[in-house]
Each structure stands twice: as C-alpha cells, then as structure tokens.
Amino acid sequence: xxxxxxxxxxxxxxxxxxxxxxxxxxxxxxxxxxxxxxxxxxxxxxxxxxxxxxxxxxxxxxxxxxxxxxxxxxxxxxxxxxxxxxxxxxxxxxxxxxxxxxxxxxxxxxxxxxxxxxxxxxxxxxxxxxxxxxxxxxxxxxxxxxxxxxxxxxxxxxxxxxxxxxxxxxxxxxxxxxxxxxxxxxxxxxxxxxxxxxxxxxxxxxxxxxxxxxxxxxxxxxxxxxxxxxxxxxxxxxxxxxxxxxxxxxxxxxxxxxxxxxxxxxxxxxxxxxxxxxxxxxxxxxxxx
Amino acid sequence: xxxxxxxxxxxxxxxxxxxxxxxxxxxxxxxxxxxxxxxxxxxxxxxxxxxxxxxxxxxxxxxxxxxxxxxxxxxxxxxxxxxxxxxxxxxxxxxxxxxxxxxxxxxxxxxxxxxxxxxxxxxxxxxxxxxxxxxxxxxxxxxxxxxxxxxxxxxxxxxxxxxxxxxxxxxxxxxxxxxxxxxxxxxxxxxxxxxxxxxxxxxxxxxxxxxxxxxxxxxxxxxxxxxxxxxxxxxxxxxxxxxxx
Amino acid sequence: xxxxxxxxxxxxxxxxxxxxxxxxxxxxxxxxxxxxxxxxxxxxxxxxxxxxxxxxxxxxxxxxx
Numbered sequence: 001x002x003x004x005x006x007x008x009x010x011x012x013x014x015x016x017x018x019x020x021x022x023x024x025x026x027x028x029x030x031x032x033x034x035x036x037x038x039x040x041x042x043x044x045x046x047x048x049x050x051x052x053x054x055x056x057x058x059x060x061x062x063x064x065x066x067x068x069x070x071x072x073x074x075x076x077x078x079x080x081x082x083x084x085x086x087x088x089x090x091x092x093x094x095x096x097x098x099x100x101x102x103x104x105x106x107x108x109x110x111x112x113x114x115x116x117x118x119x120x121x122x123x124x125x126x127x128x129x130x131x132x133x134x135x136x137x138x139x140x141x142x143x144x145x146x147x148x149x150x151x152x153x154x155x156x157x158x159x160x161x162x163x164x165x166x167x168x169x170x171x172x173x174x175x176x177x178x179x180x181x182x183x184x185x186x187x188x189x190x191x192x193x194x195x196x197x198x199x200x201x202x203x204x205x206x207x208x209x210x211x212x213x214x215x216x217x218x219x220x221x222x223x224x225x226x227x228x229x230x231x232x233x234x235x236x237x238x239x240x241x242x243x244x245x246x247x248x249x250x251x252x253x254x255x256x257x258x259x260x261x262x263x264x265x266x267x268x269x270x271x272x273x274x275x276x277x278x279x280x281x282x283x284x285x286x287x288x289x
Numbered sequence: 290x291x292x293x294x295x296x297x298x299x300x301x302x303x304x305x306x307x308x309x310x311x312x313x314x315x316x317x318x319x320x321x322x323x324x325x326x327x328x329x330x331x332x333x334x335x336x337x338x339x340x341x342x343x344x345x346x347x348x349x350x351x352x353x354x355x356x357x358x359x360x361x362x363x364x365x366x367x368x369x370x371x372x373x374x375x376x377x378x379x380x381x382x383x384x385x386x387x388x389x390x391x392x393x394x395x396x397x398x399x400x401x402x403x404x405x406x407x408x409x410x411x412x413x414x415x416x417x418x419x420x421x422x423x424x425x426x427x428x429x430x431x432x433x434x435x436x437x438x439x440x441x442x443x444x445x446x447x448x449x450x451x452x453x454x455x456x457x458x459x460x461x462x463x464x465x466x467x468x469x470x471x472x473x474x475x476x477x478x479x480x481x482x483x484x485x486x487x488x489x490x491x492x493x494x495x496x497x498x499x500x501x502x503x504x505x506x507x508x509x510x511x512x513x514x515x516x517x518x519x520x521x522x523x524x525x526x527x528x529x530x531x532x533x534x
Numbered sequence: 535x536x537x538x539x540x541x542x543x544x545x546x547x548x549x550x551x552x553x554x555x556x557x558x559x560x561x562x563x564x565x566x567x568x569x570x571x572x573x574x575x576x577x578x579x580x581x582x583x584x585x586x587x588x589x590x591x592x593x594x595x596x597x598x599x
Binding site for chain 1 (some may be wrong): 538539541542543544547548550551552554555556558560562563565566567569570571573574576577578580581
C-alpha cells in the first residue's frame with residue numbers, strides 16, 4: 001500500500017501534470033524566502049567579531065555548497081531508482097539535476113574564492129572544502145560529458161546512472177581524503193569556524209538554505225517536465241497534456257486538429273513552462289494540461 | 290509406471306541439455322589464458338604503458354633541476370602522477386578489441402556470470418599493465434633520489450594503488466566503450482575517482498622516502514583496493530552491458 | 535545607506551559574490567524554461583507530423599486452409 005504513491009510519481013503523465021501545478025508554489029516561496037533572508041542577513045545581522053562584514057558571503061556560499069552536494073545525491077538516488085525500477089521519470093529527474101548541481105558548485109567555488117581573498121589573503125589556498133568542491137565539479141562535468149556522448153537517451157540514462165552511483169559512493173571517500181591531505185600541511189583552515197553561533201546570524205542562513213532548496217525543486221520540476229516529454233515519444237497523453245485534443249496516431253494522414261495552428265506558442269507570462277497558451281485555452285482539454 | 294525408471298528417464302535428458310560445458314572457474318581461467326596469450330603476441334602494445342610511465346617520470350627532473358634533494362621531495366608526485374596517467378593509457382587495451390570483434394558479446398551471452406568473467410579480464414589487465422609499473426618503480430624511484438630503504442614502502446603502495454586504479458579505470462573504460470566520440474572523457478571520469486588513491490599513495494611514498502612508518506596510508510590504500518575488488522566488478526559488468534547494446 | 539553598500543570595506547568581495555550567485559541562478563531559470571519550451575515544441579512538431587500506424591495484416595480469405 002505504501003508503494004502506491006511511489007509508482008504514481010513514476011507515471012509520466014501524472015508527474016507532468018502534478019509538477020506543473022506545483023512549480024509556482026515552490027518558485028514564489030523561494031523568491032519570498034530569498035528576499036527575506038537577504039534583507040535579514042545583509043541589513044539586520046550584526047558584523048562578525050573577527051571578519052567584520054566580510055562573513056556575509058556565507059549567505060550564498062553555504063547554501064550553494066550544501067545544495068551542490070545534495071543535488072549530486074538526489075541525482076544518484078533518482079538514477080538508481082530509474083535503473084532498478086526502470087522508471088523513466090526517475091531518469092528524467094537525474095538528467096535535470098546535472099546542470100543545476102554543476103551551477104551550484106560553480107557558485108560555491110566562486111563565492112568561496114571571493115571569501116578567501118579577504119580571509120586568507122589569496123583567492124585559492126587548497127582549502128579542503130574548496131578542493132572537494134572542485135573535484136565535485138569535475139564529477140558533474142564528467143557526468144554531463146558522458147550523457148552527451150550517447151545519442152540514444154535510454155543508453156545515456158543507464159550509463160550515466162552507473163557513473164552517478166559509482167560517484168556517490170566515492171564522494172565521501174574523496175572528501176575525507178582531501179580533508180586528511182590538507183590537515184597534514186596547513187592545520188585547520190576551515191572557513192567560518194566561528195561566527196554562526198548567534199541566532200541573528202544563523203536564522204538568515206537557514207532562511208537562505210530553505211530558499212535555495214525551494215528554488216532547486218522548482219527548477220528541477222521544470223526541467224524534468226521537459227525531460228519526460230523527450231522520453232515519451234509516442235505517448236497518447238502528450239497530445240492532451242500539450243493542450244490539444246488526444247492525438248489518435250492510427251488515423252490515416254496527419255491529424256487536422258485544432259492543435260495545428262499553434263506549433264510554438266510563446267509561454268504565458270509568469271507561468272513556469274506552462275506553454276499550453278492562448279490558442280488552446282478555449283479547448284476544454286487544455287484545463288487538464 | 291515405475292518410479293525409478295521414470296525418474297531416471299526424466300533426469301537424463303535434462304542433465305544432458307543443461308549441464309554447462311565449463312565451470313565458472315574454468316571459464317575464468319580460459320578468459321585469462323586467452324588474454325595473456327593475445328597480449329604476449331602483441332608485446333609491443335602491452336609494453337607501451339610501461340614505456341609511457343618511464344618517460345613521464347623522466348620529464349619531471351627535466352622540467353626542474355637535476356638536484357637529487359629537490360627530486361626526492363617531488364618523487365612521490367612524479368611516481369604517482371605517472372602511474373595514474375599510464376593506467377589511463379593502458380585502459381584502452383582492456384575492452385576495445387574484444388568489443389570490436391564480438392568476444393565481449395559472446396562472454397555476455399554465454400550464460401556464466403558476466404561479472405566474474407570481466408573481473409578475470411581486469412585481473413589479467415592489471416598483471417600486464419599494473420604489475421610492470423610496480424616492478425620498475427624501484428628503478429625510477431632511485432633515479433629520483435629515493436633511498437634504498439624506501440623501496441618496500443614504495444612497492445607496497447604502488448601494488449595496492451595500481452590494483453585499485455585498474456578496477457576504477459575498468460569502470461570508466463566500460464562506460465565510454467559504447468561512445469563514438471570518446472576523446473579524453475574517460476580521463477575526466479576516472480581521475481576524480483582516483484584522487485583518494487593518489488593522495489594516500491603519494492603520502493605512503495613520501496613517508497617511505499623520509500624513513501617514517503608507512504602503515505597508516507598503506508592500510509587505507511589496502512582498504513580502497515579491497516573496496517574496489519568487491520564493488521567495482523558489478524559496476525564494470527553493468528557498464529559493459531550498456532556499452533554492448 | 536553608504537555604509538550598507540560599503541559593507542565595512544569588504545564591498546569588492548561581497549557584492550561580486552552575490553552578483554555571481556544570482557546571475558548563475560538567473561541563468562538557470564532561463565535555461566530550464568527554455569529546455570522545457572524546446573521539448574514541448576519538439577513534441578508538438580512530432581505530433582503534427584505523425585505518420586499513421588501500419589494497419590494490422592488483413593485476413594485474406596482463401597489463403598489459409
């Protein structure tokens with residue numbers, strides 16, 4: 001009984017429709033939390049004892065670093081689910097995670113370097129956290145490279161799933177070996193050891209982390225919808241979902257349906273990817289899309 | 290209907306049809322023998338990674354100064370970066386030819402556990418490309434200024450490290466087998482995964498050269514090698530299956 | 535306000551850091567929406583050019599015993 005929801009999420013049309021409704025909730029709440037967190041962190045949080053105002057970079061650096069690791073785990077977990085249960089939706093989720101995770105890693109590296117210059121005096125000091133982030137970036141780039149090397153989507157899904165699973169097993173090993181390697185030569189140079197004990201500092205941090213999480217989920221849903229469409233080539237539900245009538249592929253000749261005038265309608269303003277735009281608005285089937 | 294006679298009649302044709310001609314161990318040995326024989330016939334190809342290792346480690350003194358004290362401090366780095374790159378180069382030999390002439394497909398279809406057969410192939414690959422590095426390492430290390438007392442530690446570290454690298458590399462080789470435009474993708478895939486081996490192997494080598502006990506990093510290298518031996522064959526089999534489709 | 539913008543002297547590090555973060559995140563929004571839009575366009579194009587499925591083989595009377 002408990003697995004029903006699991007397999008329901010695995011149904012591409014269900015996921016496609018449900019995620020369309022959920023995206024605005026995640027997106028707007030991410031924006032609100034981000035604004036609140038930024039105002040709280042930049043204006044109301046007091047300067048740090050040792051680092052002055054320079055510590056405020058943690059309000060983007062820490063969420064980005066946290067999410068870069070979390071997205072890799074989500075990617076590997078959904079890839080494993082896709083491999084084991086042969087679920088296209090899971091593979092679509094894994095494919096959507098790659099660019100997002102790599103972007104978070106780049107942000108974490110860039111903000112980390114900009115934090116390092118005033119703190120250590122140099123942009124790059126082979127700090128264990130930043131070095132681990134760099135290696136994580138290579139793992140993401142390898143994953144994306146492997147995916148792009150296969151023409152067949154199903155093979156790309158399965159091969160990159162194997163890579164993601166091997167990678168996720170290695171991530172803790174890599175991280176701890178880098179920490180150990182660094183501790184031999186430099187002593188503890190962990191960023192931000194102090195300074196986040198005060199509630200006025202960690203409350204905005206938590207708010208920003210929550211904002212980044214919601215942002216990730218919103219974009220993940222958007223991308224996954226596209227990836228599902230790419231994987232469900234001839235499914236009948238696509239016709240309904242895109243705002244046209246259900247397409248009967250057994251008709252002779254191309255269907256002369258009301259969907260034909262709108263080959264590429266522009267996405268409606270403010271709707272994240274809900275491209276069932278104006279021409280099909282009169283059509284009752286569009287309401288379900 | 291006599292029970293005895295009926296049973297023996299039913300058993301006999303089943304046994305004749307389903308009994309495999311070769312046991313798993315026999316098949317693994319056959320695969321290893323075949324790979325060894327083929328590699329020894331084409332000994333030029335097999336020795337190339339070794340030559341590459343020697344050349345790369347020679348480049349380090351040429352890029353710096355021929356001062357032994359300085360070289361001693363970079364010897365761990367030179368040895369291990371060279372070993373890593375040589376292992377990457379050698380991975381070409383692992384699956385490419387057998388994938389092209391269909392042997393790999395036959396192994397996958399023959400009904401015996403593919404994982405074990407691929408593990409056998411990887412073992413032979415290590416014997417041919419990893420073990421020579423271990424054997425020649427004392428020579429290279431001496432050329433880079435390492436004292437004679439450091440050799441056991443260096444050899445032990447390279448032994449464990451090359452095993453782990455061969456297995457990790459086999460996963461990368463299997464994944465990129467099915468791709469047309471390969472380039473250096475395999476290096477990009479394998480090198481981040483090989484970083485722990487590099488870190489602990491270089492550390493063990495440095496400790497050995499300094500004359501200090503090398504037990505700690507060697508234990509960790511051993512743990513990584515064991516982890517690779519137990520887990521990597523499954524990933525290799527999965528990757529090669531995908532590549533054969 | 536000036537004090538806010540100067541961030542105690544760390545302005546040259548803090549503001550580019552935030553700018554980097556939000557530019558990258560904004561780019562991701564654009565990319566994600568564009569990816570979905572292209573997938574939808576492609577799906578529509580495929581639907582419109584859908585060929586009829588091959589008919590099941592018809593029974594030819596007299597051919598079978």
